[in-house]
Amino acid sequence: MTKLDDLLRDVRKDAPTPDWKTIDDKLFARLEQEPRPTATAADEAASSSPPRDSRGARVVWIGASLALAAAAAVIMLVHPAGDGTERAAERTEGAGAVSGGDVSIVSNGKTVTAHAGTQLARGDRIDVVDGTAYFEEKGAVQWSARGGSVLRVEHPASPLVLSLEKGAAEAQVTPVPSGEAFAIDITASTGSVVRVAVHGTHLRVARDEDKVTIDLTEGVVSIGAPPRRGSTLGTLVTAPAHVELDARDLSAMRVDHASSAVRTAEAVAFTTTHPAVTTTELLAQSSQTNHESVDPIEVVKRPLNITPKTNAPTVTPPPVETWLRSTDELAAAIQTCARAGVTGATAASFATVLTMHVGDDGIVQSARFSPPLHDVRDARECAAIAIYKRTKLTTPGDVTLSIDIKP
Amino acid sequence: MSEEAELIARAAKGDTAAFRALYQRHRNDVARLVYRMLNGSADVDDVVQEVFVQVFRSLKDFRGQSKFSTWVHRVAVNVVLMHRRAARSRPTYSEELPPEHTPDDASVLPDEDADRRARVRVFAALLDRLAEKKRTVFVLHEIEGISPQEIATIVGAPVLTVRTRLFYARRELEALMASEPALAQVMATFSKETA
Numbered sequence: 001m002t003k004l005d006d007l008l009r010d011v012r013k014d015a016p017t018p019d020w021k022t023i024d025d026k027l028f029a030r031l032e033q034e035p036r037p038t039a040t041a042a043d044e045a046a047s048s049s050p051p052r053d054s055r056g057a058r059v060v061w062i063g064a065s066l067a068l069a070a071a072a073a074v075i076m077l078v079h080p081a082g083d084g085t086e087r088a089a090e091r092t093e094g095a096g097a098v099s100g101g102d103v104s105i106v107s108n109g110k111t112v113t114a115h116a117g118t119q120l121a122r123g124d125r126i127d128v129v130d131g132t133a134y135f136e137e138k139g140a141v142q143w144s145a146r147g148g149s150v151l152r153v154e155h156p157a158s159p160l161v162l163s164l165e166k167g168a169a170e171a172q173v174t175p176v177p178s179g180e181a182f183a184i185d186i187t188a189s190t191g192s193v194v195r196v197a198v199h200g201t202h203l204r205v206a207r208d209e210d211k212v213t214i215d216l217t218e219g220v221v222s223i224g225a226p227p228r229r230g231s232t233l234g235t236l237v238t239a240p241a242h243v244e245l246d247a248r249d250l251s252a253m254r255v256d257h258a259s260s261a262v263r264t265a266e267a268v269a270f271t272t273t274h275p276a277v278t279t280t281e282l283l284a285q286s287s288q289t290n291h292e293s294v295d296p297i298e299v300v301k302r303p304l305n306i307t308p309k310t311n312a313p314t315v316t317p318p319p320v321e322t323w324l325r326s327t328d329e330l331a332a333a334i335q336t337c338a339r340a341g342v343t344g345a346t347a348a349s350f351a352t353v354l355t356m357h358v359g360d361d362g363i364v365q366s367a368r369f370s371p372p373l374h375d376v377r378d379a380r381e382c383a384a385i386a387i388y389k390r391t392k393l394t395t396p397g398d399v400t401l402s403i404d405i406k407p
Numbered sequence: 408m409s410e411e412a413e414l415i416a417r418a419a420k421g422d423t424a425a426f427r428a429l430y431q432r433h434r435n436d437v438a439r440l441v442y443r444m445l446n447g448s449a450d451v452d453d454v455v456q457e458v459f460v461q462v463f464r465s466l467k468d469f470r471g472q473s474k475f476s477t478w479v480h481r482v483a484v485n486v487v488l489m490h491r492r493a494a495r496s497r498p499t500y501s502e503e504l505p506p507e508h509t510p511d512d513a514s515v516l517p518d519e520d521a522d523r524r525a526r527v528r529v530f531a532a533l534l535d536r537l538a539e540k541k542r543t544v545f546v547l548h549e550i551e552g553i554s555p556q557e558i559a560t561i562v563g564a565p566v567l568t569v570r571t572r573l574f575y576a577r578r579e580l581e582a583l584m585a586s587e588p589a590l591a592q593v594m595a596t597f598s599k600e601t602a
Contacts, residue, residue, distance in 0.1 A: 007526060007590075012550055014527045015439045018452055027430070027456045031423065031463055190563065191465035191482040192489075225489045248563045371492070 035123035095120040095156040096141070101133025126151045128167070134268065141182045143171035144268040159183050159197065161226075168206030172268045175200025175219070185226060186212050188247035197222045197232035199384075201239065202265050207247070214243040215263035220384045224250065235368050238388040257365050323392040327401050330354075330391050337382035338405040354387075354401040362392040411475060419466040426466075430459055433476060437483050443546045444487045446535045454490050458483045473560050480553070481561045484543060491539070526589055533583040533590070541576035544569050 096119075098105075103114040106125040112118070120126070120135070130147040137160055145151060149167025153160075159180040162169065165187075173182045176199070183197040184205045194212065196205055201219025205212065214221070216239040223243065224234015235253065237243055242261040245253040256262075324330045334354070356367040367387045393399065411432075417425035434455070441454050461482050469478055534542055543562060547553045548569075555573070559566040584590040 007530060008549060010523050010527050011443075011530060014524075014531075015442050018438045018442075018455060020434070023434075023452050023456050027459055028423070028427070030456070030460055031426070034460070034463060187465060187468060189468050189470065190478070190485065191461050191468065192485040193461075225492070227493065 095122060095124070095153050096135050096137035096143075096160060099134045099136045099142075101144075102129040102131055102147070103127065103133040104129055120153050122153055122156055124153045125165075126153070139174060140176075141171055141173045142268045143169055143182075144266070145169045154185060161185060161195075163187060164205055164207055166207065168204060170202075170204040170266055170268050171198070172202045173198045173200050173219075180222075180232065183226070183232065186247045190248045192248060193226050194245070194247045194250060195222075195224060195226040195232045195234070197224075197226075197234070202268075204263060204265070210247045212243075212245050212247050214241070214245075215265075216241040216243065217262060217265040220388065223253065235366075236384050236387075237366065238364075238384070255366055257359075324386065324390050325392060325394060327393070327399060330386065330393075331401055331403050333386040333390065334383045334403055335405050337386060349405065351402070351404050354403055356387065356399045356401070358393050358396045358399055360396045362394060362396065364388055364391050364393070412471070415466065415469060415471075415475060418463070419469070426463055429462075429475075433479050434459070436476065437479060440480065440483050440546070440551060441487055443550050444484070444543065445490070446531050448494075450490065450494070454487060457490070458486045461486055474557075477557055477560050480547070481563070484547075484561055488539060488543070529587055529589045530584075533580060533587065536583060537576055537579055541572045541579065544572045545576040545580070548573055 098114045098116060098118040098120070100116050103118075104127045105112045105114045105118065105120070106127065107121060107123065126133075126135075126145070126149075128145045128147050128149045128151075132144050132146050133149075134142070134144045136142045137157065140157060141160060143162075146168055149169060150165040151167075151169060152163040152165060154163045155161035159182050161183045163185045169184060171182060171184075175181065180197045181200055183195050186194045186196075186205070186207055188194065188210050196203070196214055198221050199219060201221060202217040203219075203221060204215045204217075207213075214223070214237075216237060218239045220236055220238050222232045222234045222236055223245070224232050226232060234250075235255075237255055238257075240257060240259045240262045242256045242258075242263065243253060244256075324333055331354075352369045352371055354367060354369055357365045359365045364387050367384075369383075411429070414425045414429050418429055437458050438451065438455050441458065442451050445451055445454060458479075462479055465482065469475065473481075534545065537545065540562070544555075544558055547558045547561060548555060553561070555566050555569045558569045562569065564572075
């Protein structure tokens, strides 16, 4: 008789040797593209001499020093005053710029005191020195961060991704017709990353070590692991919401939709003419909308008065005839969204389970797809609108719905 | 400062040579764990690569509160779980066939070695049917030989929770194995195992 121990021993032995050469080549090619870790002042002092125990690293250091010297010479010829204006040449399209506040930016190990107009580039580390700093990518997003906050520009537009290393950031994001407009990543102490992906909304994300707090005043966000490409997997959360989570373990996420729990929204544009808008005011705006008689999508489309936008793309919602009153109608709407999203991908079939919590008023308060509508282009936003803005069910409480999406 | 601590400090500052040394030390452990957790999927090489990219990106956050190998395991587990979630959410195509799973083949295999390989394959398929959290602690403990205390650090859960997950993982596997012809003769129970 075969013992379990024997079986487990066989299982342990059953591990083929990977193709290390291929992995090594690909891995280190990728690492070459990675931004170098940000050096602190002490690190910079320590790195002023080449490493002593690595000949290869010394060669790289010498090469990098020569390259930096050459680059510095070019910059000095073009802009003799090194006040940050030279950064315009380094700008990464879509990364935004400083619009006000006391900010220093560490870029490629060099610290620059920023001022209004200083352009941001991929990989920049943003240290907000004091007060509140303001940033803007025109037509897309305005964001602010309080003194002591540290952020890094991970990725330029489509979406613009900031990594929040410390403190808090607040953003007003212009909705985009498809995909995600803006995202904030939080890297946990374990190395895992949580992404708060924004389709068009006003939100504030704050972290204290691994504890993350999100206050969502308007719109919908998706909270989950960052994807390699496409939309973010995760839990869809609709405003108003106060979310608390541990970046190391998303399963412990708590969502409170009580408006009293949501932190007051603050102006994110660098101006003194627009007063802060309170959550109460925002909700009052929303409540002026009679859900029975007015297109509920209007709540999503209405811009905040603190951040007037020009030339901004707008969401094109599906036409709304009536409320979706039953789970069958909702399932049909989501199927329509998904089918529209998979245009061009023939013969794809997909099954998912939608778990929702429905409030006493029949409005969906939280929803989660398992598995998510990942890789189904644009379907997530369309489905979110159908769930949160078009549905009014007759039965409150937890509702589970199986949905088959067939071509 | 130990040699590894020195390598970690240098790698955290972007020293690729130091990172390569750390990679060489830990890559086999990571590859084995990824292989087990992915049930021998063809994506193992990509996921191993992704694990070390994440390690490289996150080295600055490593605070030395646990062993470096434990921290690397934790990164690996998270990357694998993210990969599995992403894989599950991908649409399946109607012309695709389900993964090969033919336990009855064991009865016609010609030699003992092939028989053993078949049992391993069937066991891996059963393991894959466990819930994510239970499967993770089972692989880490029963196959990788990691203590529940260290697993608690890796998965970010109390030791008691790890032991509970192990208990239920064993119990479910027992039931699954009993219903598999290729494994029905493996009568030992997990309850005798130490946890």
